[in-house]
Amino acid sequence: MFEKEEHKLLRQTIRAFAEKELAPIAAEIDEKDEFPEKLFKKLGPLGILGITASEKYSGAEAGFLAATIAMEELGRISASFALSYLAHTILCVNGISENGSASQKQKYLPKLISGSHIGGMAMTEPQAGSDAVGMKCKAVKKGDKYILNGEKTFITNGAVGDVFVVYARTSEDRTRGLSAFIVEKQFKGFSIGKKLKKMGMRGSPTTELIFKDCEVPEENLIKEEGGGLKQMMDTLDVERITISGISLGIAEASLEKSLEYSKERKQFDKTISEFQMVQKMIADMATQLEAARCFSYYAASLADEKEKDFSFEATACKVFAAEMATRAAMDAIQIFGGYGYTKEYPVERYARDAKLMEIGAGTSQIMRVKIFRELQKR
Ligand SMILES: Cc1cc2nc3c(=O)[nH]c(=O)nc-3n(C[C@H](O)[C@H](O)[C@H](O)COP(=O)(O)OP(=O)(O)OC[C@H]3O[C@@H](n4cnc5c(N)ncnc54)[C@H](O)[C@@H]3O)c2cc1C
Structure with missing residues (x-):
């Protein structure tokens, strides 16, 4: 469609x-x-x-x-x-x-x-995750430069990135005090902190970034001082739609592997695909995947039309697809039995990766807080 x-x-x-x-x-x-x-x-x-x-x-x-x-x-x-x-x-x-x-x-x-x-984007700080607007990283104008001081964490591509969109505080006003900057890795005062060891999404480097009197030319301010919050929220909306694509991909892989394995694995002289409880898990996986796919594509189409506010759809499809992906991957492990719990098969990786979908780009709890807010607006 x-x-x-x-x-x-x-x-x-x-x-x-x-x-x-x-x-x-x-x-x-x-x-x-x-x-x-x-x-x-x-x-x-x-x-x-x-x-x-x-x-x-x-x-x-x-x-x-x-x-x-x-x-x-x-x-x-x-x-x-x-x-x-x-x-x-x-x-x-x-x-x-x-x-x-x-x-x-x-x-x-x-x-x-x-x-x-x-490239990458740095918003999250050690003390400001779900409450990203409470960030502390400061940018102070000095001559023709902004001087950034603070720490970011959980930054995807932090260790390998050349260019980052970085959000920092240019005034104490909670919402009107955020600004966005383009920061290059060779700027004086920029350094990469600890690489985080993760349960999943391994191979996608997640790193701390440190700004110590980091010198950013004034021409690298994006738009105007204080315009960061809107840019951040707009970016999060399209991130939530597109990250749903990753949830769809994990669920699709879980479904394909489950179908394949259930037709090969025999117990009680039958393939396990002949057992209705296994069929149920696969049928639910396929149904919920298709529902998440339709919802995410619909939200993406709204974003492409650019005519209507799509924050509700972006947020709702993100949480729906994320939780669907975790269920699909966990059920895939169940269908594979003991083998699913080993590294012989990729389904345990899918489950470890899927869990991030419920945390990154806003946790499932924060998504529900926002969905309720969007409903009230409408
Ligand atoms: C692998 C990975 C990659 C990431 N990549 C990036 C990136 O590239 N750039 C970037 O800026 N950030 C990135 N993040 C950060 C990510 O967006 C945050 O981890 C996420 O927003 C949650 O923040 P937190 O981890 O500080 O959790 P917290 O905010 O401390 O939340 C802890 C728990 O409290 C709950 N909670 C918090 N507030 C509320 C509330 N109001 N109501 C109900 N429950 C609440 C949460 O849902 C969660 O269950 C990444 C994170 C990970 C793990």
Whole structure:
């Protein structure tokens, strides 16, 4: 219903790439917890690193439904690879593309879109997670520079990124005091902190970033001082839609592997697919996946139309798809029995990766708080 011919073509292209290049190393990326930088950079020539960005700056201008499909196809093979792709393409590239000045776009987008530079976004702080607006990182104007001081944590691509969209406080006003900056890794006073060891999404580097009298040229302020909150909220809305694509990918993989295994595994002289309780798990998985897919594509289509406020749909599809993905992956483990609990099969990786979907881009609890708020607005 939402997918057009160009989306089908895009899906085929990314699926072929992911099957050929990503699938053979997906387990190793997880095992070694190593970011496959060379492979990531190949997404540049594939034409998807600026999937929502304007063609004027080498983007594909294909929209958020296309981006969601891209996340789904990469996430079906390696959710951690898809997460790094999301941080680069949506949080950094799309952020600059939507809010940056012509000269900022000219300077940063072509390099990020070709793959020569890797991007990320830094909002979360050790004491400001769900309450991101309570961030403490400060930016003080001094001559023709802003001086940033503070710490960010949980930053996807932190260890490998060249360019970050960084949110910092330019005044004490809680909501009107946030501003966004483009920060390059070689700026004086910028450093990478600890790399976090995670249960899942291994291979997508999550890192602390430290700003100690970090010098950011004034021309790297995005839009105006105090304009950060709106940019942050708009970015989170499209992040929540597109990250749902990763949930869809994990659930699709769980379903495919469960179907395959249930037809091979025999107990009581029958394949386990003949047992109705196994059939139920697979039937529920397929039904809930399809519902999440329709909802996420609908939200993405609204974002592409740009005519209506889509915050409710973005938030609701995110929590629905995230919880669906965790259930699908856990049921896949159940269908695989003891083998599902081992590293012989990928379903345990799917479950570890899926859990992040309920935390990143806003926890499921925060999503429900926001859904209620959006309902009251309407
Ligand atoms: C792998 C990974 C990648 C990430 N990538 C990025 C990134 O690239 N950039 C970035 O800026 N951030 C990133 N994050 C941070 C992520 O967005 C936060 O972890 C998330 O918003 C939750 O914040 P927190 O971890 O501080 O949890 P907390 O806010 O401390 O929440 C702890 C618990 O309290 C609950 N809670 C908090 N407030 C409420 C409330 N009002 N009502 C009900 N329950 C509540 C939460 O739901 C949760 O269950 C990433 C995180 C992870 C794990």
